[in-house]
Structure formats: C-alpha cells, structure tokens
Amino acid sequence: xxxxxxxxxxxxxxxxxxxxxxxxxxxxxxxxxxxxxxxxxxxxxxxxxxxxxxxxxxxxxxxxxxxxxxxxxxxxxxxxxxxxxxxxxxxxxxxxxxxxxxxxxxxxxxxxxxxxxxxxxxxxxxxxxxxxxxxxxxxxxxxxxxxxxxxxxxxxxxxxxxxxxxxxxxxxxxxxxxxxxxxxxxxxxxxxxxxxxxxxxxxxxxxxxxxxxxxxxxxx
Numbered sequence: 001x002x003x004x005x006x007x008x009x010x011x012x013x014x015x016x017x018x019x020x021x022x023x024x025x026x027x028x029x030x031x032x033x034x035x036x037x038x039x040x041x042x043x044x045x046x047x048x049x050x051x052x053x054x055x056x057x058x059x060x061x062x063x064x065x066x067x068x069x070x071x072x073x074x075x076x077x078x079x080x081x082x083x084x085x086x087x088x089x090x091x092x093x094x095x096x097x098x099x100x101x102x103x104x105x106x107x108x109x110x111x112x113x114x115x116x117x118x119x120x121x122x123x124x125x126x127x128x129x130x131x132x133x134x135x136x137x138x139x140x141x142x143x144x145x146x147x148x149x150x151x152x153x154x155x156x157x158x159x160x161x162x163x164x165x166x167x168x169x170x171x172x173x174x175x176x177x178x179x180x181x182x183x184x185x186x187x188x189x190x191x192x193x194x195x196x197x198x199x200x201x202x203x204x205x206x207x208x209x210x211x212x213x214x215x216x217x218x219x220x
Contacts, residue, residue: 004032005032005035005036007023008020008023008029008032008033008036009036009044012036012044012047012048012051013044015047015193017050017051017054020033020051020054020055021054021055021058026055026058026059027059027066027070029055030052030055030056030059030070033048033049033051033052033055034048034052034074034092036048037049037052037088037091037092038087038088040088041188041195043190043193043194043195045088046190046195047193049088049091049092049095050095050190050193052092052095052096053092053094053095053096053098053099053100054095054099056070056095056096056099056100057099057100060100060103064103067096067100067103067104068103068104070096071093071096071104071107074086074089074092074093074096075089075093075110077089078090078093078114078120087119087120087123088123089120089123090111090114090120090123090124090126090127091123091126091127091130093107093110093111093127094111094123094126094127094128094129094130094131095127095130097111097127097131098130098131098133098134101131101134101135101138105138108128108131108138108139108142109141111124111127111128111131112124112128112139112141112142112145115145115149118154121149121152121154121157121160122154122156122157122159122160123160125146125149125157125160125161125163125164126160126163126164128142128145128146128164128167129160129163129164129166129167130167132164132167132168133167136167136168136169139168140168142164142168143165143168143170146161146164146165146168146170147161147165147170147172147173147176149161150162150165150173150176150177150180151176155183155185155186155187155200156187158180158183158185158200159185159187159189159198159200159203160189162177162180162200162203162204162207163189163203163207165177165207166206166207166210166211169211169214170211171211171214173211174208174211174212177204177205177207177208177211178204178208180200180201180204181201181204181205181208182201183199183200183201183204184199184200184201185199185200186198186199186200187200187203189203
C-alpha cells in the first residue's frame with residue numbers, strides 16, 4: 001500500500017524517521033516530503049527536510065541513480081523556471097549531500113553558488129553548516145563566502161553564517177564572533193527536531209567555544 005501524505009505527516013509529528021524508512025516507496029515518500037518542506041516557521045517542515053536526506057541515503061544503498069534523479073529535480077526547482085517554489089531546496093540539498101557525501105560531493109559547490117540569491121542565502125548557509133558538520137573539508141572553499149555574511153543585515157542570515165563558520169573550524173573568524181556576542185537579535189533555528197529561539201549573541205558564544213575547543217584539540 002502506498003503511503004499517503006497524512007501517514008507521512010503523522011510520522012513526522014512523531015519524529016519517527018525510522019518509520020519513514022519502512023514506507024513501501026521511498027522515492028514517492030521523498031516527493032511528499034518535498035511538498036511539506038516550504039513552511040520554515042513549522043518544525044514539521046524542517047523534519048521533512050531532514051527526513052529527505054535520510055531517505056536518500058536508504059535509496060542510494062540500492063539505486064544511486066534514483067538519488068541523482070531527485071537531485072536533478074531539486075536543482076530544476078531552484079532555478080528561475082520553477083516559479084520560485086524552490087526556496088527550501090538549498091536546505092534539502094544540504095541534507096542530501098550530508099547523508100550521501102561521496103555520491104553527491106559535487107553538489108555542494110552548486111549549493112554554494114546560489115548564495116547571492118537573497119531568498120536563498122540563509123538556506124545556502126544552513127546547508128553548508130550541515131554538510132560541514134559531517135565533513136568540513138568538503139566545503140572549506142566556502143569559508144570566505146560564509147565570513148562575508150557575518151555582518152549581514154538580515155538576522156537569520158547572520159545566524160546561519162555563525163552556525164556555518166563554527167562547523168568549518170575557522171579560527172580566523174574568532175574576533176568577529178566575539179563582537180557578535182552583544183547581538184540581541186533573536187531567530188528560530190531547527191535543533192533536534194524542533195525550532196528553538198536563540199539570540200545571535202548566544203549563537204556566537206556557542207560558536208566561539210566550539211572553535212576554541214577545536215583549536216585546543218588540534219594542539220593536544
């Protein structure tokens with residue numbers, strides 16, 4: 001029996017990602033999840049984005065070409081001819097690359113290339129942070145791009161830049177992060193299945209500590 005949208009939403013509400021992996025058609029489930037990914041104010045949409053990455057890893061184990069086809073469809077959605085419906089695509093592609101680092105390594109630079117599209121900038125930075133969390137070396141080239149957004153006017157862009165720079169282990173940005181600790185702007189970011197409100201100052205403090213720990217670890 002084919003899983004329907006209601007069943008998939010129920011699994012997302014329960015944060016039952018393993019249940020999604022058991023659906024009879026993972027490729028069709030990914031299509032439904034994409035349709036649920038547009039509301040950035042909803043944790044369910046973020047769970048859908050995360051789930052897409054996990055399901056593509058399952059798909060890749062038996063049919064990597066199907067994952068590449070999904071990536072191709074997402075890239076089409078992000079381009080102008082899609083009518084602007086691809087605003088969550090950078091985050092989705094980030095999860096796909098994160099979960100398929102070898103198969104989709106070539107997609108990371110493509111994600112980064114969309115950083116100047118203001119509707120996509122925060123999503124691009126978020127995607128780079130998620131990829132960097134698993135393998136920072138694959139996206140080290142993007143560090144200058146990320147640094148350039150630490151002083152962006154949009155708080156969400158600043159927040160995503162802070163998250164990304166922390167994952168890159170970029171000690172050069174430590175001074176910039178120190179200055180950002182006084183930033184009281186609040187944003188909602190996805191963490192562990194839910195949206196969490198934090199000030200950019202707190203994010204900068206967390207990032208600075210992470211960078212300091214990385215430096216200390218490398219010296220030991």
